[in-house]
Amino acid sequence: MKLHIKKYYYCVNNIKWGVVSKMVTNICLSDSVFTLTLEEEELIEKTLYPSAGGVLIYGPPTSGKTTMLYKTIQTSKREGFYVYTDQYYGNEPNLNMINIDRIVKMDGESLLKNLLHPDIDVFGIDEIRDEKTSDFMFRAVSLGKLAFGTIHGNDIFDVISRLVIFGIEPNILRTHLKGMFSQRLVKKLCPFCKEQRKTSEKEKRGLEYLAEIAAFNNYDEENLYFAVGCDCCMNTGYNDRQLIVEVISPVPGLIDLVLKRANRQEVKRYLADSGSILIERSALFRIINGLTSINEVMSNI
Numbered sequence: 350m351k352l353h354i355k356k357y358y359y360c361v362n363n364i365k366w367g368v369v370s371k372m373v374t375n376i377c378l379s380d381s382v383f384t385l386t387l388e389e390e391e392l393i394e395k396t397l398y399p400s401a402g403g404v405l406i407y408g409p410p411t412s413g414k415t416t417m418l419y420k421t422i423q424t425s426k427r428e429g430f431y432v433y434t435d436q437y438y439g440n441e442p443n444l445n446m447i448n449i450d451r452i453v454k455m456d457g458e459s460l461l462k463n464l465l466h467p468d469i470d471v472f473g474i475d476e477i478r479d480e481k482t483s484d485f486m487f488r489a490v491s492l493g494k495l496a497f498g499t500i501h502g503n504d505i506f507d508v509i510s511r512l513v514i515f516g517i518e519p520n521i522l523r524t525h526l527k528g529m530f531s532q533r534l535v536k537k538l539c540p541f542c543k544e545q546r547k548t549s550e551k552e553k554r555g556l557e558y559l560a561e562i563a564a565f566n567n568y569d570e571e572n573l574y575f576a577v578g579c580d581c582c583m584n585t586g587y588n589d590r591q592l593i594v595e596v597i598s599p600v601p602g603l604i605d606l607v608l609k610r611a612n613r614q615e616v617k618r619y620l621a622d623s624g625s626i627l628i629e630r631s632a633l634f635r636i637i638n639g640l641t642s643i644n645e646v647m648s649n650i
Contacts, residue, residue: 385594386634392596392626393530397421402527403490405477407502413532414499415475421530422473422497432473433485449475449482474498483515490525505529505597506616509607522604529597531628535641535649536587542579543586543639545572555647556636562617563630574639591641593650595628 385393397404406414406421415434422430433449474486476499489496502508508529512522548556548570556573560566576586600623606616621627632646 384640385592386631389594389596389626389631392598392624393594396528396596396598397530398425399495399527401490401493401495403486403525404495404497404528404530405508405526406497406499406530407505407508408531408533409501409503413534417530417532418473418475418497418499422471425471425495430471430473431469432475433482434473434475470495472496476500477512477515480516483512483517487517487521487525491521504531504595504613505603506607506613509604513608519604519608523599526599526604528599529595531595533593533628533649534590535593535632535635535645536585537589537591538574538576538639538641539579539582539586539588541581541588542577543574544577546575547571548573548643552643555643556633559629559633559636559643559646562614562621562627563633564618564621565630565633568633568637573636573643575642575644587645591635593628593631593635593641593646594626595631596626598623598625600625 404421406417408414419432422432431445431447433447472486472489472494474482474496477483477486478500482498486496486498500508500511502511509522513519553570556568556570560568578584578586582588597620600620603616603620606619617627617629621630628650632641632650635641636643636646
């Protein structure tokens with residue numbers, strides 16, 4: 350299957366632990382070009398920019414949550430941005446930065462005054478780490494604001510469970526959680542030396558797992574590309590990075606399924622059938638098109 354790919358431009362910063370991606374719309378800030386499928390692009394536009402409600406950006410450390418938060422707010426076509434954070438990756442224009450510790454120190458009256466400020470249209474919480482920060486975000490969305498928050502978690506099961514532990518009622522999540530987004534940066538196969546070969550039994554099992562979750566089996570496991578190594582990639586077999594994404598549009602019953610600890614694969618298949626894009630599907634399409642390898646994907650998701 351060939352993908353219809355639209356190019357997006359990302360600015361990549363090297364930091365202590367790895368690579369952080371900065372999503373930028375319509376502006377090329379770097380020579381590093383990452384690609385999204387048309388399906389991913391359309392769902393991202395739909396999910397990340399509701400008129401009101403809460404949007405969560407989740408993932409493991411160094412997956413780009415903070416910079417994705419900044420760029421998502423800046424491209425939301427809204428005014429009055431306030432970001433509560435204690436992490437700064439350079440100057441972010443048009444964002445009012447406030448140390449997140451101020452939320453912890455607010456009493457109920459001060460909190461309400463901040464949330465009802467007429468000049469504040471969009472809130473960003475970086476990151477949701479305890480009862481106070483999670484309560485602040487969902488109070489904001491219950492008052493008709495648009496709020497984005499970052500939270501640590503490898504998948505939606507981790508994220509929803511943490512929010513409930515932080516005291517957010519399931520009914521609040523059902524009503525006000527409008528979208529969830531996650532991303533990973535995997536290594537991109539070197540175009541000069543990548544080669545096709547027969548997959549091993551371990552690699553076949555990895556492909557079968559991705560295909561089952563993605564509900565997609567139309568691929569030829571004998572014609573997939575793998576890393577080799579040459580002078581162009583310093584004999585690593587990889588050159589540059591490739592984005593894989595997960596875009597979840599909350600559907601009826603999702604919160605209850607997660608809290609009832611339903612089988613993870615069944616929940617993921619339910620999401621895939623309901624129109625969400627799972628990271629397994631995003632990764633599988635890039636493997637099929639020779640952008641990355643099954644080995645690289647399985648070590649990152």
